[in-house]
Amino acid sequence: MSMNPDFFHPAPEQLQVVLIAIDPIGRLQTMIESCEHCDSSAEIPFDRVLDGVTGREPSVTDYILESPAQCPVCRSKVTEKTLVSCE
Numbered sequence: 001m002s003m004n005p006d007f008f009h010p011a012p013e014q015l016q017v018v019l020i021a022i023d024p025i026g027r028l029q030t031m032i033e034s035c036e037h038c039d040s041s042a043e044i045p046f047d048r049v050l051d052g053v054t055g056r057e058p059s060v061t062d063y064i065l066e067s068p069a070q071c072p073v074c075r076s077k078v079t080e081k082t083l084v085s086c087e
Contacts, residue, residue, distance in 0.1 A: 010060045020050065020065050028053060029069035029078065036083035038074035047080045 020028070031049060036042045046069065051058045068077035071084075078084060 014060050016056065016061045018050075018054065018056065018061060018063050020063055022066050025065055025067060025069050029072070031086050032069065032071060032078060033085045033087055034073045035071040035076055035078050035085075037076040038071060039085055042083040042085045044084055044086060045080075046078055046082050046084050049084065049086055050080070 028049065031053075032046075033039075034042055047061075047063050048058065050056075050063050051061065054061075063080045065080060068079050070076070071078055076082075
């Protein structure tokens with residue numbers, strides 16, 4: 001049985017791109033305990049946190065942050081793909 005090569009990559013017309021404005025980013029970063037820069041055990045991509053908050057389908061959703069979030073521990077920038085630890 002062969003796997004469809006597009007299984008992990010939706011067609012462009014199926015992809016949903018969501019802009020996350022600065023105000024929600026401030027609220028979202030309160031969910032971050034640490035990031036991959038200061039915590040080697042951080043393993044959740046920040047976009048998965050966004051999926052949980054927005055309720056969107058992870059396989060077809062990409063996010064663009066208007067401005068990066070900030071790690072509360074080391075103050076590093078947290079982008080969509082940064083690994084984080086959450087509460």
